[in-house]
Amino acid sequence: MIVVDDLHKHFGGFHAVDGASLEIAEGTITGLIGPNGAGKTTLFNVIAGVLDPTSGRVTMDGEDITGLPPHTLFHKGLLRTFQIAHEFGSMTCRENLMMVPGGQSGETLWNTWFGRRRIADEERALRAKADEVMEFLTIEQIADLKAGQVSGGQKKLLELGRTMMVDAKIVFLDEVGAGVNRTLLYTIADAIKRLNEERGYTFVVIEHDMEFIDRLCDPVICMAEGKVLAQGTLDEIKANEQVIEAYLGT
Ligand code: ADP
Numbered sequence: 700m701i702v703v704d705d706l707h708k709h710f711g712g713f714h715a716v717d718g719a720s721l722e723i724a725e726g727t728i729t730g731l732i733g734p735n736g737a738g739k740t741t742l743f744n745v746i747a748g749v750l751d752p753t754s755g756r757v758t759m760d761g762e763d764i765t766g767l768p769p770h771t772l773f774h775k776g777l778l779r780t781f782q783i784a785h786e787f788g789s790m791t792c793r794e795n796l797m798m799v800p801g802g803q804s805g806e807t808l809w810n811t812w813f814g815r816r817r818i819a820d821e822e823r824a825l826r827a828k829a830d831e832v833m834e835f836l837t838i839e840q841i842a843d844l845k846a847g848q849v850s851g852g853q854k855k856l857l858e859l860g861r862t863m864m865v866d867a868k869i870v871f872l873d874e875v876g877a878g879v880n881r882t883l884l885y886t887i888a889d890a891i892k893r894l895n896e897e898r899g900y901t902f903v904v905i906e907h908d909m910e911f912i913d914r915l916c917d918p919v920i921c922m923a924e925g926k927v928l929a930q931g932t933l934d935e936i937k938a939n940e941q942v943i944e945a946y947l948g949t
Contacts, residue, residue, distance in 0.1 A: 706755030717925030730916030747779035776868030788847025852883025
């Protein structure tokens with residue numbers, strides 16, 4: 700589905716991504732691991748159009764998507780989750796979800812009676828969709844709470860929920876487990892698994908929690924110093940000498 704070919708991202712003289720090549724197969728939940736500073740987040744940001752690459756190529760289903768902006772990738776079904784921005788914290792969780800498809804009801808529609816009716820219909824549809832998403836993620840109880848007030852884990856589920864408001868094909872998740880308690884971590888893992896199995900989402904997940912990776916990810920890709928060191932099952936990766944060396948070196 701995604702092919703990354705000899706990707707480089709330099710910050711000045713520093714090579715954060717230094718010739719990374721990898722493939723993400725459709726229907727997988729691929730784990731991306733590696734020591735801090737390995738270039739995982741930078742790689743995500745380049746694939747998701749947040750950063751321009753210095754060189755290299757990214758294709759999705761055979762189409763060159765290198766350097767396309769996030770909103771174009773969004774319409775192709777490639778999404779990267781982002782933390783709920785501070786300014787959206789005072790909106791309710793449901794409203795945060797309803798914001799996602801954004802920009803579809805053109806302003807001019809407001810000028811006509813039909814327009815107003817259409818917007819009301821759209822709003823009802825969006826609200827129903829948001830409620831369905833929260834039910835799927837088992838967070839119905841936070842629908843009317845302000846997003847800034849819910850727990851870290853619930854926020855992560857809400858971030859995941861935003862990808863469900865549109866027809867995502869592939870979702871890039873950056874450290875879903877960071878600062879989340881075990882119970883919610885398993886709820887998140889379960890939601891990812893169900894989205895993968897029932898809705899055909901492909902996932903790429905950066906995560907440090909090996910139990911989480913073990914539960915969820917096959918294959919696992921290990922990066923270090925901007926390069927891909929190894930790809931395989933978690934057991935294969937753990938037994939790989941280059942991987943062991945990379946972790947020991949940090
Ligand atoms: P990881 O996600 O594997 O921990 P990152 O992609 O966040 O790694 O970072 C890789 C390296 O690139 C780090 O050494 C980091 O300091 C550096 N880096 C990341 N973003 C920038 C930036 N905007 N400017 C300069 N250096 C950066």
